[in-house]
Amino acid sequence: MAAKDDRKSVGVEFVKGFWKENPILVMLLGMCPTLAVTTSVINGLTMGLAVVFVLTCSSLIVSIVRNIIPKQVRIPVFIVIIATFVTMVDLFLKAFLLDLSKALGPFIPLIVVNCIILGRAEAFASKKGVFLSVVDALGVSFGFTITLIILGGIREVLGMRTFFGHPVLGEGFEPWIVMLLPPGAFITLGLLLGVKNSIDKRLKEKRSR
Amino acid sequence: MKLFSFKGGVHPPEMKELAEDSPIRKAEIPKNLTVPLVQHIGVPCKATVEVGQQVREGQVIGETQAFVTAPVHAPVSGKVKKIENVLHPLGIKAPAVLLEVGEGEEKEYMEPLGDDPAKLDSKQMLERVQQAGIVGMGGATFPAHVKFAPPKEKKIDTFIINGCECEPYLTADYRVMIEWGDDVLLGAQMISKILGVERTIVGIEENKPEAIENLRQLTGNVGGEVQVVETKYPQGAEKMLIKALLGREVPSGGLPMDVGVVVSNVGTAVAVCEAVRDGKPLIERVVTVTGNGVGKPGNFLARIGTSVQSLVDQAGGTVGTVGKLIMGGPMMGLAQSSFDTPVIKGTSGILIMQEQGEMHETHLPCIKCSFCVQACPVYLIPSRLSIIAEAQNWKKAEEFGVNDCIECGCCNYVCPSKRPIVQFIKTTKMKLRKLKAMEK
């Protein structure tokens, strides 16, 4: 049964987003940006950081105001809050990192629809205080970011022979363009998911023994 | 000429040459007979005799009052040695009367009714069929008197004698048609009279020209018509035969009588003829003993209860290493675990196959070649069914029509992956029946 949350260490709360409650690999949420922007590590990283910002800020606000919001308009209000932060990120990118903003295209605004999910999930776990909500949001969004980086890494290395823009595979390796295309994205994520599941299975077997 | 036929089906090697030229021989009666009390579909019989009691050939030894049932008669005169559970050809333990053959020759037959169908009374004949314990001898062993008395609202217009014998190896019906053609046709006329139908057809596969010839000639005297159908398994399945001859489709879950037809095996016709004309109950039948595992394949007129071992001995004993002992044909017959099982009313053949490596082959995943789909005579998708059944998704199997399967084995025969499709289907049907029973 759910132990009292305050007894859980902050660390645990933070770390669970990386594996046990990884938004992509476990909850299967936020797949669209995951697939779309991971053509390179830097894109994945930027997207991830954008999510970190939006999620943390909106978690903060949502957990503060949620008690005054009537049930029927809860979702619309949350959407407004999240969309506000998303717009900020977007404006920021346009102002300072135009190239990245172009590369990520409309997937930055799409954080809105993902974050409703995360924000809402956070909101209903009503036992949590403001602080733990933020920690939780940070954990989940960093889990998201790391997954994006892994995925982006695989695709960038195989698709462009580079990692973070630095050549890592020799000239002899002719890059597989397919990794940058939709099929590469789907297949890589599918396999990644498979790897995660089989590690989980192995861990479970080990524990049961 | 375009032959009558149906869609689907397969052409397994016929292998009839092993026994088709061997005339019907009266089989020796062994010392002991095992007469199971369940030899039909329906309510099992109860023994009406006691251990130690003397019985006469033709005497009733098992009976119940239920309608869907058929009495069992003593195949020979002798003494009741035991009444106990024995291994039945169906692979179960079932009660049987064990007889020790006595010296006496006296019989206890019923009174003959006459041999002119025109003069015979339908009701009396029907009663006789019931008393004689006649069941369908094509394999289904459904009590004949029930089949011949369809509910009033079903108008029957055609009676079909099933002379296809589409199962490979088997030649019993073929020999009967050649040697006892009169009896077959006479029996057919009697049944037609009972049913009150105008049209009587004998359907015979093209590969039995002698039988066709013989019956064509005889129909001149006795009446009825002979139609030739394509040689294709399972032409003899009644649904297929009706489709081939009349173009009618027995509805799913229905019976031939739903399309105004009754189908009977040639052996059944002979049994009816003998019961009416001679007052003889069903105590013996023609059994083909064949296969590459037996020395001299042949056709035997054997008493019910004769052990397989005894018949095999008379057919030259076994040859080589026996792999399978099958009661019935290779396509639908039941594998037996012992040579001690007795011949029963539904036993049309005993097939002994030498050991072959393939018999131990295990199956592969379905490669969706669709051979089975093309072969299935009732238009199912056996491949899908077998996969569904393998995944034990019983409900879905029902949606895919598993209960419409006639278990002909065509799909299984053609499958290059050697999938035990029929076994999957049988298991599923059993499971579904069990689940239904449990729901109630």
Place this chain on the structure above:
Amino acid sequence: MGEEAQALILSTSPHAKSTDSVRKIMGIVNLMLLPAVAFSIYQFGLYVLAMYAVSIATCLATEYLVVRWRKRPFSLNDGSALVTALLLVMVLPPRFPLYGVILGAVVAIVIGKQIFGGIGYNIFNPALIGRAFLAAAYPVWITSWITPRIGVDGISMTDAVSTATPLAQMKFDGVVAAAADLFLGFIGGSIGETSALLLLIGAIYLIVKKYIKWRIPLSIFLTVAVLGGIFHLINPARFPNPLFHLFAGGLMIGALYMATDMVTSPITKKGCVYFGIGIGLLVIVIRLFGGLSEGAMYAILFMNALVPLINRATKPRIFGTGAGE
């Protein structure tokens, strides 16, 4: 009682089985491919032989490893991996790099087949998955062709004169090759697709053996011919004649050997016809209006994806239900 000593075998009916087996079917398909394989080596040189060898070795090794890893019954000897290996090479350009062949073979077996559970379960044609993956990974190489019988003794990439396939010439330059040359195979193109004649001979034998469902290739050819003919009549200058369509590119090998792969084609007769029509339609659309010069591969893959739906839509009426005759 003597005979009883040894145990009888118990199994359910039927006790007779046909002599067809997966292994035999695959074996014969392999055999029927051989003439075209041999001709392709004659056409394009020993390098192609090396490609076949590499592909076969990789496919078999991959299959073996995966099956062992999954602890499934040994499946190597069913011969299906060999079919995949041969067909994969047959749809590649004659000077495709060997490590590309390895990649394609691994993808074909692992992603195209084993991921779904191995033989029989795959949705898409494994060889075509391999090729489609290679096309997307190395789009330039997959469209680099050489003229047959020039530099055949050579092993390297450079000694052969590069050329365009008849379809590419048609598409980008408006040149239409002669049907006879196409039919006999004296033109550029993928390794195994060049000789329609040899492919047809093998396929006819397979049709007679009923190992391929004739409805599929027939409806593909008819659709392509009819649609191609209609467009040709509308604008002969822009659209080539139907014969050209039939014999150019991968249509022959695709229609005869790849669309007919049992595992990935419909199981009903009607379904096969729809499947064939779909492929024919897509081939024409892609060839005439798409960005690629050859659409057979994508057409087949796309229709593969539709097979479950086709099977469902054409599920036969169970005997004794609905409208009988």
Place this chain on the structure above:
Amino acid sequence: MEVILIFISAVLVNNFVLSYFLGICPFIGVSERIESSVSMGFAVTFVLTLSAAITWLINNYILIAFNVPFLQYVSFIIVIAALVQFVEMFIRKTSKTLYDALGIYLPLITTNCAILGLALFGALRAYSFIENIVFGIGAGLGFTLALVIMAGIREELDLADVPEPLKGAAITLIIAGLLALAFMGFAGLISV
């Protein structure tokens, strides 16, 4: 002609799911059975078309007219959310059958990238009103196509011997990848 190209592009060439990666969550979630995938597909098509119209109006008559483009995301998403919620309530009240067939899928659609993505792409490309609606219909049908195909495949694979760790979402993603490979054949259909 332009309209036709937009349509073909949205359905086949740049299929929303397989090429633009929009609406992946429901694509994975609701593609287990063919019946529900068909319903879901039509519900999405309906909402996409509707929101294509509404967001075009908002974009052109409010955001552009008053020169406040930065309110795009907020206004689009909130309008869509409220709209879908309203439609759901409406259908639920008016027709039980329609609700069972389509309505139950509506809430799922709000949080689906495809809807917002459509609105944003439409605004970005400055489509005309008609073009935007055709774009919406095309995107919806493209989504439906991919979803139904996937459902067919998954029903088939239900009984297959798929390696344990790959069952479910993983194999679905891989199949989506293979589908995307197959859809690459349509590329170039729209080129000038």
Place this chain on the structure above:
Amino acid sequence: MNRRLKMLLIMTLFACISGGVLSLVYLISAPLIEANMLEEERRSILNVVPGIDSYEERIEGEMKYFECKDASGFVVGYALPAKGNGYQGVIKLMVGLTPDLSEITGISILEQVETPGLGGRISEQVFQDQFQGIKTEPAVGYVKNQAPDKDTDIQAVTGATISSRSVVTIINRNIVKFREIL
């Protein structure tokens, strides 16, 4: 308080706050974004019409173009934004022309979603540079896998004929339209 009234108020309130906050953020970032955009535009124009001093945006009906002048105010060329479909999606580009429109002074691919490493190579400088000095009469053309021998032709990117052809077609189409305007 009435539940429904509360719903109304809260939602409106949050919408207003959002509008307010966003407009503040926008006001801060707007100049930067504006500058970014202008800089990009300027760069692409300078790229395609070299050696100019100033340019001016003109709108004629459906068409937008830039009139480019040298230090003395002479029109030394035009920069023409254009777009059309490529292999996979829309290609946007800027093409620079001499004042009589007979010759291309340069092109610059602004946006494209072609296959990376293939059609995507139309964004490479080598490909774009080919267009310098290409004659536009009767029309720009392309050849494959060989050096062009006509002064109207460029060489297509290997394996990406369609993308290359699309670029050429887009250019031709817009030049024709532009001629009608001038």
Place this chain on the structure above:
Amino acid sequence: MGIAVLIISVASMGGIGLILSLILVVADKKLAVKEDPRVERALAALPGINCGACGFAGCSGFAAAVAEGKISVSGCRPGGQEVAAQLAQILGGEEAEAETPKKARVFCSGGLKEAVRDKVYVGVRTCEAAHIVGGDKACLYSCIGYGDCVDACPFDAMYMDENGLPVVILEKCTGCGECVKACPRNIMGLTDADETIHVYCRSQDKGPVVRKICSAGCIACKLCEKDDDTGAVMVVDNLAVIDYSVHKDPLKAIERCPTKVIRVSEPVPGFEKEKARN
């Protein structure tokens, strides 16, 4: 300019917000639909984000399915364990109190070592399928040994031992009876958790027959019946049976049984017999 933008955006957002909330308010009033309270409560417990990851059309679909018991409470991925617990609580309130707990037992002792196998079975390796032709053991009442029961157990409470017989892990067994349903030979049976003495055979063959084909079966020698004084053991149809309603442990019978087919097993922890014995 700045102020203008501020006012416009506040006004337009306010306008949009106002209109939309008006619509929703009106809809809330006019279009409200009554729901099954359980579904409603389940829905309230769910995240409400309609992600679709559960395979249902949104949270309400899932809630309805859960309320009808069609799917496990743990089907919501974003919700995780907490939601599952809440749902279980919501639904659990109405579940009936269970009677005496039952445990599954394996009523066959004829494993690979004990039972004679006199034929070779070829075919699908499940009990149900093998049962059609009789399996490979000579005893037609025996456990077939392909473990349908083990596969059917939803709680992982069974396994096959080296001797080819299923074993119930009594601590894990919940008495759901799935194994009983799965077994085609009626080998699996449910008994009260606190019963420890059972006859581990189902054979109705006569003694001499059993002797020939199984070294562990009931040979119907009737020693148990004769020598036991509790009256709880009887031989019916060649098989010893225990009458549990007698509520007495037939300890003598255990001693007497020559094939040790009547055995006493360790009590299940937590279910030790409380009633006084003999």
